[in-house]
Amino acid sequence: MITVQFFARYRELLNQDQAHMHWDEHLDTVGALRNRLVDRGEPWILLSEPRLMCARNQELCNLDEPLRDGDEIAFFPPVTGG
Amino acid sequence: MITVQFFARYRELLNQDQAHMHWDEHLDTVGALRNRLVDRGEPWILLSEPRLMCARNQELCNLDEPLRDGDEIAFFPPVTGG
């Protein structure tokens, strides 16, 4: 099982802050997970925007980051704190 | 009349914080004034040190700064505030 979290604009537009997905061997990177979500069509397509940021187990990562069963993944727009 | 002020280490080594000197046409720059003081010999020779700083009428200046009758000139070692 993968826990996927969404924040800020993504959370609002997807109308959810969290999703659970079964892990399988094709979900080998964070990018593969993103693509599977984008393939669902609207409104998930917004996750294809190039500025998307992601974290694996609460650390920033790139889309080529390996994905393992049990991971907590988060997708969010560019951060604007400070 | 020129007022000459000395600060910090110079003030202590010269054993005075202020001197008054008659202006004459040979005292045409702050450097000329410095040289006339240095020519007095010990302890005035310390004013020949290359790191000497000077001010004319309370503004930092170089030794080639023109000197006029009535000016307030100051000689001091490198500043160490802050």
Next chain:
Amino acid sequence: MPVQVQTAIFDPGQLLNALHRDQLGVGAVVGFVGYVRDFNDGQEVAGMLLEHYPGMTEKALQKIVREAEERWPLSCVDVVHRVGKLEPGEPIVFVGVSSAHRSASFEASHFIIDYLKTRAPFWKKEDTAEGPRWVDAREGDQTALDKWAPRS
């Protein structure tokens, strides 16, 4: 505890003074305070809501602080960032650094806020006359990182 995420307002002056207290080897303290402005990107702002990623936020801030501590000889670092509802004029973030000498304190505090702006999971939603809007990331915040790239 060098990193704190909280809804409560804080007193920047108190945090600044605390960075020195009783540490006689500290010669230089630099404190940065970010405040909510009443105007941003061409619109009046009546307030904002600050969302974050609980759990990751503290880790991200601690990582940035560790990076600064590896780069400069620092005595203390203090980062406080608010979340939740904020009014114009209220402090959002405090970054304070103490060190023996001033250049380390200036550079490390500037480094921490620059990295926080692009790496820590906070998102601002402003209340404007035309309704709430998510603040857009500033291009300048990315380019601000260039000055911290290792010099070749």
Next chain:
Amino acid sequence: MPVQVQTAIFDPGQLLNALHRDQLGVGAVVGFVGYVRDFNDGQEVAGMLLEHYPGMTEKALQKIVREAEERWPLSCVDVVHRVGKLEPGEPIVFVGVSSAHRSASFEASHFIIDYLKTRAPFWKKEDTAEGPRWVDAREGDQTALDKWAPRS
């Protein structure tokens, strides 16, 4: 009154907070505090006497502040520098700058203290176990100015 030379101790936190008060356009405040250390150049320091050039000091500081204001878009600048007798742990100098954005506040405050260190007529005399000694100017204070040279 952006520049103040005084014998009395001051509260850096209070000065930091005052730079924002009621100015809703200010997004970023940076405050620098220089403290008397108990150790310098290999010797314990029991205190110091700060000499200055009355009359010139305020003018020199005001000139540095004006230069910063010409270079960056600033809201407020506050410089407080002490003279006379100081104990280890006491604040010597406060430089605070407020602005709409953080880079101006950081750069202007750093610029002001770098220039103050080499252009304002203050001299420190430290009390050490071997007696009083005039502090020697640091080479690094001159080279610190290089970063503010106009870029070609």
